[in-house]
Amino acid sequence: MSLLSILGVISSAIFSGTSLLYTTLGEILDERAGIVNLGLEGVLLVSAAAGFGVTSQTGNPYIGVLAAMLAGGLMNLLFGFLVITRRANQLASGLAVMFFGFGLSALIGKPYVGARINSLPRFMLPGLASIPALNTSQFKFDLLIYMVVPMAMLIWWLLFRTRWGLSLRAVGENANTAFAAGRNPRRVQYQALFFGGLLAGLGAAHLSIAWTMTWAEFMTAGRGFIAVALVIFSKWHPARAIAGALLFGGAVAFQLLLQASGIAISPFLLDTIPYVLTLVVLIVWGGTRKYAAPASLGRVYQGTEQ
Amino acid sequence: MSQTTEAPARTSLPALNILLVIVRYLIIFLVAFGLFGVILLIAGKDPVLAIQDTFSSTLGSAYNFSEVIVKMIPLLFTAIAVALPSRVGLINVGAEGQLYMGAWLATWGALTFASLPAWILLPLMVVLGMIGGGLWALVPAFLRARGWVNETITTLLMNYVAPSVVTFFIYGPWRSPFNSLYPQTVDFVPAARLPTFFGTRVHLGLILAIVLAVLYWFAMKYTRWGLEMRAIGGNPQAARRNGIPLTLYIVAVMCLGGAIAGLAGTSEISGIHGRLRPGFSPGFGYMGFLISWLSGGNPIGILVMSFVVALISSGGDILQINQGLPFAVVNILLAITLFVVLARPALLVKGKKA
Numbered sequence: 001m002s003l004l005s006i007l008g009v010i011s012s013a014i015f016s017g018t019s020l021l022y023t024t025l026g027e028i029l030d031e032r033a034g035i036v037n038l039g040l041e042g043v044l045l046v047s048a049a050a051g052f053g054v055t056s057q058t059g060n061p062y063i064g065v066l067a068a069m070l071a072g073g074l075m076n077l078l079f080g081f082l083v084i085t086r087r088a089n090q091l092a093s094g095l096a097v098m099f100f101g102f103g104l105s106a107l108i109g110k111p112y113v114g115a116r117i118n119s120l121p122r123f124m125l126p127g128l129a130s131i132p133a134l135n136t137s138q139f140k141f142d143l144l145i146y147m148v149v150p151m152a153m154l155i156w157w158l159l160f161r162t163r164w165g166l167s168l169r170a171v172g173e174n175a176n177t178a179f180a181a182g183r184n185p186r187r188v189q190y191q192a193l194f195f196g197g198l199l200a201g202l203g204a205a206h207l208s209i210a211w212t213m214t215w216a217e218f219m220t221a222g223r224g225f226i227a228v229a230l231v232i233f234s235k236w237h238p239a240r241a242i243a244g245a246l247l248f249g250g251a252v253a254f255q256l257l258l259q260a261s262g263i264a265i266s267p268f269l270l271d272t273i274p275y276v277l278t279l280v281v282l283i284v285w286g287g288t289r290k291y292a293a294p295a296s297l298g299r300v301y302q303g304t305e306q
Numbered sequence: 307m308s309q310t311t312e313a314p315a316r317t318s319l320p321a322l323n324i325l326l327v328i329v330r331y332l333i334i335f336l337v338a339f340g341l342f343g344v345i346l347l348i349a350g351k352d353p354v355l356a357i358q359d360t361f362s363s364t365l366g367s368a369y370n371f372s373e374v375i376v377k378m379i380p381l382l383f384t385a386i387a388v389a390l391p392s393r394v395g396l397i398n399v400g401a402e403g404q405l406y407m408g409a410w411l412a413t414w415g416a417l418t419f420a421s422l423p424a425w426i427l428l429p430l431m432v433v434l435g436m437i438g439g440g441l442w443a444l445v446p447a448f449l450r451a452r453g454w455v456n457e458t459i460t461t462l463l464m465n466y467v468a469p470s471v472v473t474f475f476i477y478g479p480w481r482s483p484f485n486s487l488y489p490q491t492v493d494f495v496p497a498a499r500l501p502t503f504f505g506t507r508v509h510l511g512l513i514l515a516i517v518l519a520v521l522y523w524f525a526m527k528y529t530r531w532g533l534e535m536r537a538i539g540g541n542p543q544a545a546r547r548n549g550i551p552l553t554l555y556i557v558a559v560m561c562l563g564g565a566i567a568g569l570a571g572t573s574e575i576s577g578i579h580g581r582l583r584p585g586f587s588p589g590f591g592y593m594g595f596l597i598s599w600l601s602g603g604n605p606i607g608i609l610v611m612s613f614v615v616a617l618i619s620s621g622g623d624i625l626q627i628n629q630g631l632p633f634a635v636v637n638i639l640l641a642i643t644l645f646v647v648l649a650r651p652a653l654l655v656k657g658k659k660a
Contacts, residue, residue, distance in 0.1 A: 038458070082645065082648050091458060093648050095595060095644075096641050096645055100637065100641035103637030103641060110632050225462045225466075226463070229463060232455075268471075276467060
């Protein structure tokens with residue numbers, strides 16, 4: 001195995017982990033405000049389709065990324081309407097949003113199946129370019145990849161160092177107490193969902209516009225659910241989410257490595273590695289995670305009307 | 307809200323009650339079809355024609371109607387597979403994966419014991435299908451019972467593993483040498499096929515599913531198990547203090563749900579396809595979840611909603627052909643129906659929790 005192919009595997013691990021990290025960060029925001037969004041899979045699909053379609057129409061991938069973000073935010077607001085305003089069950093509403101996303105993304109993406117787009121331009125960080133071993137086309141990344149770790153830091157700062165983050169976490173722990181302290185739980189939850197949707201949209205945009213550069217029905221292949229699992233793995237903390245995304249990226253890299261090395265393992269069995277690994281991680285982490293979860297996660301805030 | 311809908315049920319005539327139920331469902335579907343039409347209109351399609359096509363293609367002739375019934379069979383199984391665990395507060399979103407693993411083990415039976423007569427082979431396949439689905443559900447059940455991982459996320463993740471395992475066997479050891487174009491297993495022997503009725507594709511699975519629905523209703527209403535399950539679903543802590551074996555129930559009910567989902571897979575491959583194909587389920591497991599939720603776990607509701615969902619997804623085939631819409635678009639209609647119920651729960655028939 002040559003150095004070049006190893007670098008190639010690392011590079012695709014980074015590409016694969018990036019969309020997941022954005023999505024996981026978005027879900028961390030949702031869940032810190034006390035809302036489990038199982039509809040993430042559908043949100044991702046709609047964002048990916050919308051971003052791809054807009055890129056194809058305008059020829060500008062950056063506008064496509066913005067469209068994907070907006071689509072993600074709007075999908076999450078729809079979910080928010082059900083679970084915040086209508087106080088519906090979060091798990092069932094999430095799955096309804098998932099179905100909605102399956103259908104809507106197929107409808108949006110239909111004209112763009114097989115279309116070619118200008119993807120996000122890839123460039124090399126000036127520092128990296130000076131290392132000759134890395135100076136290959138495989139280590140040119142797009143803007144979204146360079147932004148993802150700073151974004152995780154930003155989310156950490158927002159959650160743990162700002163007033164807004166404090167009230168968001170307070171709502172997730174106990175909405176009634178937050179209300180008594182002068183916060184508006186519903187508004188905070190809507191804000192969390194909208195920002196979470198923007199982040200999920202970024203993840204989806206990276207998947208369809210920057211990495212695969214295609215649109216296909218069900219192209220997210222369970223990434224939404226893996227992100228939900230990674231939130232548990234990361235104990236609702238943005239910094240640990242980086243490790244989670246690296247782990248998933250590593251699983252994909254491992255899968256590619258096995259395929260590239262010509263070991264006679266069916267590609268269909270290799271496809272299951274990320275899901276099985278996620279399951280194993282959940283089991284190993286299972287015992288301690290309870291204490292980290294926001295206290296009223298999944299609970300419907302009933303409000304304080306008469 | 308559930309109080310107001312239940313209170314008059316004791317005093318008023320049953321006929322009036324049923325009428326109310328029908329009116330409620332009609333309102334749900336009118337709103338859902340209306341919103342679906344708006345989305346189609348935005349997409350530049352003719353909504354009236356699309357909805358017209360959906361109905362004429364499904365209810366237009368006896369044969370088309372029988373095809374709706376054919377689609378309804380796996381949905382009945384998967385809906386019960388979700389409804390049963392939901393009685394003890396478990397959320398089984400994994401019927402899709404359990405269905406595939408049931409079909410997988412039943413196929414193993416059909417290929418290995420092909421020389422057995424039908425009266426042994428078919429029951430054997432049914433049992434194997436139940437074991438396959440049940441074992442697949444054992445993993446999330448065990449993890450949940452130990453209090454390690456919530457079953458919602460594990461069942462969802464395992465849905466992505468099962469089809470890959472099935473595809474692996476179809477491309478690998480079980481691949482038919484006679485058909486190089488489409489990867490699939492060899493055709494089952496006639497003894498491994500469920501009998502069909504009246505020259506249609508409606509097969510014995512329908513009877514099986516309806517018997518199962520009746521059993522489910524009876525068990526929930528008249529047996530000690532049903533009572534204890536309702537107790538767990540109502541208040542797990544109180545149930546535990548009353549000496550109900552909580553862990554045992556969680557594992558047993560979840561596995562039973564998985565076994566029933568496995569039956570859906572078995573009846574599909576044995577009754578319809580006659581061989582195992584990759585991706586033979588267009589999301590029956592997920593639709594079953596939806597049906598179970600829409601019907602509140604009520605057996606009659608499951609029958610009605612399975613029919614409606616079967617009708618909608620049959621209509622999806624026609625939308626695909628006549629309007630050039632992708633098949634997945636039927637998911638929009640299903641989702642909007644669910645949105646309406648979630649946003650206006652008073653519309654949902656709150657039966658006396660089965």
